[in-house]
Amino acid sequence: MESGDSSDNPQLLKVRDADNVALYHSIAERKQEKSTTPSVIVIGGGIAGVAAARALHNASFQVVLLESRDRLGGRIHTDYSFGFPVDLGASWLHGVCSQNPLAPLIGRLGLPLYCTSGDNSLLYDHDLESYALYDMDGNQVPQQLVAEVGNTFENILKEADKVRQESSEDISILHAFSIVFKRKPDLRLQGLAHMVLQWYLCRMEGWFSADADKISLKCWDQEKVLPGGHGLMVRGYLPIINTLAKGLDIRLGHRVTRIGRHYNGVEVTVEDGSTFVADAAVVAVPLGVLKAKSIEFEPKLPDWKEEAIADIGVGVLNKIVLHFDKVFWPNVEYLGVIAETSYECSYFLNLHKATGHSVLVYMSAGQLANDIEKMSDEAAVSFAYKQLKKILSDASLPIQYLVSHWGTDINSFGSYSYDIVGKPDDLYEKLSSPVDNLFFAGEATSTNHAGSVHGAFSTGLMAAEDCRMRVLEHYGVLNLFQSVMNEEASVSVPLLMSRM
Numbered sequence: 001m002e003s004g005d006s007s008d009n010p011q012l013l014k015v016r017d018a019d020n021v022a023l024y025h026s027i028a029e030r031k032q033e034k035s036t037t038p039s040v041i042v043i044g045g046g047i048a049g050v051a052a053a054r055a056l057h058n059a060s061f062q063v064v065l066l067e068s069r070d071r072l073g074g075r076i077h078t079d080y081s082f083g084f085p086v087d088l089g090a091s092w093l094h095g096v097c098s099q100n101p102l103a104p105l106i107g108r109l110g111l112p113l114y115c116t117s118g119d120n121s122l123l124y125d126h127d128l129e130s131y132a133l134y135d136m137d138g139n140q141v142p143q144q145l146v147a148e149v150g151n152t153f154e155n156i157l158k159e160a161d162k163v164r165q166e167s168s169e170d171i172s173i174l175h176a177f178s179i180v181f182k183r184k185p186d187l188r189l190q191g192l193a194h195m196v197l198q199w200y201l202c203r204m205e206g207w208f209s210a211d212a213d214k215i216s217l218k219c220w221d222q223e224k225v226l227p228g229g230h231g232l233m234v235r236g237y238l239p240i241i242n243t244l245a246k247g248l249d250i251r252l253g254h255r256v257t258r259i260g261r262h263y264n265g266v267e268v269t270v271e272d273g274s275t276f277v278a279d280a281a282v283v284a285v286p287l288g289v290l291k292a293k294s295i296e297f298e299p300k301l302p303d304w305k306e307e308a309i310a311d312i313g314v315g316v317l318n319k320i321v322l323h324f325d326k327v328f329w330p331n332v333e334y335l336g337v338i339a340e341t342s343y344e345c346s347y348f349l350n351l352h353k354a355t356g357h358s359v360l361v362y363m364s365a366g367q368l369a370n371d372i373e374k375m376s377d378e379a380a381v382s383f384a385y386k387q388l389k390k391i392l393s394d395a396s397l398p399i400q401y402l403v404s405h406w407g408t409d410i411n412s413f414g415s416y417s418y419d420i421v422g423k424p425d426d427l428y429e430k431l432s433s434p435v436d437n438l439f440f441a442g443e444a445t446s447t448n449h450a451g452s453v454h455g456a457f458s459t460g461l462m463a464a465e466d467c468r469m470r471v472l473e474h475y476g477v478l479n480l481f482q483s484v485m486n487e488e489a490s491v492s493v494p495l496l497m498s499r500m
Contacts, residue, residue, distance in 0.1 A: 046074025049284030051460030068255035078236030085236035095226020113231030114354035131334035134391035209315025219419035288413025314414030
C-alpha cells in the first residue's frame, strides 16, 4: 500500500514533519502509561461499528466506540415517539434465510419478520396482491394492466442486458432504455400503460436510492441477493443494535475530526479537542461522511483510497411517516401513484398490514428526496398528504408524523451506496482495504451486499478480524486459530416469519 511501505519497521520510518514527530511521541508516551492489552478505537456507531466493537471486545481487546450522534444505530433509527417502533432508516432484512449473517441474532431474539416479497430479485416480485396503483384522479389501475406492464418492464430489462453485452462502455439505465425503445418500438408504452411503467422505474430508483440516469447499466443487477425474499423488521432494528452494544465502552456525542496514524498506533481527535490513542482504529463512518472530508486523516489517505471514496455513489431515500387515527386505505402492502415521469410517481408502504398500526410511510428517492429535504417538515408532510388525497379522497389528516433527512444529516450525507456510471469494478474492494493500522467497515465496503444491513454487519466482523490479526501480530502473540467472527455464526436459529 502506498502509505505503508516502511510502517512495519520502525527503523525504516521516516518522520516527515514536526506534526508527525509530535504524534509519534504522543502515542508512544501515552501507550506506555496503559497496560499491554491490545486496544482499538471504533469510529462510528452504526451496525458495522457496533459489530466490530462487539467482536473485538469479545476477543479481549480494550475497545472504545466513538459516535457523533446522541444515539447508536447510525442509519438504523428506530423511533418510538408514536408509542410503537417505526424505522426511519433501514427496515428490511434482504434475504430471509439461514445464510444471512444476521439470522442467528434475529432468531435468538425472537424478532418477527413480515414477508413483503418471496422474490430474490433486486426489484421485488410482481405480486398483484401486494399493491394497488392509482392515477392522479384516484382511479385504480386494472390489475391486468399492471401485470402486463410488469412483464414489459422485465422484457425491457432483458433487452437492456443485450445493449450491455454489445458495448464496452458503461451507460445509465435510462440511456439503455432509450436505445431499447429505438430497437423495439413495441416496448414503448403509451397512456396509462406508460405511467405504470414509470411507477416500476420509480420503484427501481427506490432500491438504488438514485435516479435512473445515474444508475449504472453495467452494475445494476450484479449484486448477490440472498435467497428467501425480503422481510420487514416488525419491531424495528434497534433491538439488534442494543444487543450487540451491551457492555461496550461507548462515547456518544463524540464527533471525530482527525485521525492520525503511526506505525505504533493511532491518535483520534474529537470535536471538543479530546484525544484517544490505541493500537489501531476501525473507521465505520458512512461513505457520505468520508466524501464530505469531515474527518482529517494524517498522513492523508492513499490516492487509491481517496479515488474509491470519490467514485462510489451515495444516494438518498427518505421516509415521511404518517400516523392516522383510523385506517381508510385498502389492505395492500403498497399504495402507488402513477404519473408521466418516475419523478412524479409516489408510493406508500402500509405498515398496518405488517404491524397492525395505522401508519403509511411515503417513500422518495433520488432527486425527489433531495428536493423534499429542502422543505420544512410541515411542508414535506403536506406534500405527502396531497399525494395521498389524489388517490384516496376520504383520507383524513395524520395525527402524528416523522420525517427523515438522510441527505442533509451531517452524520450521514446520504442513505446508501450505488454504482456510478462508468466507474471501475473494484471500488468496493479498495474502500474496504486497510491502510496501515486503519481498518474500514460499513455498507459501502461490502463487496457483495452493499446497501444492506447484513452487508454492513459482515464488514464490521471482517474489519474486526483483520484488525485483531494485525494488532496481535504486532504484539507477537497472533493465534491464527482464534477468530472474532465465530460467536454469532455458530448459532443456527430459524427466522420468525409472517404474512397477514
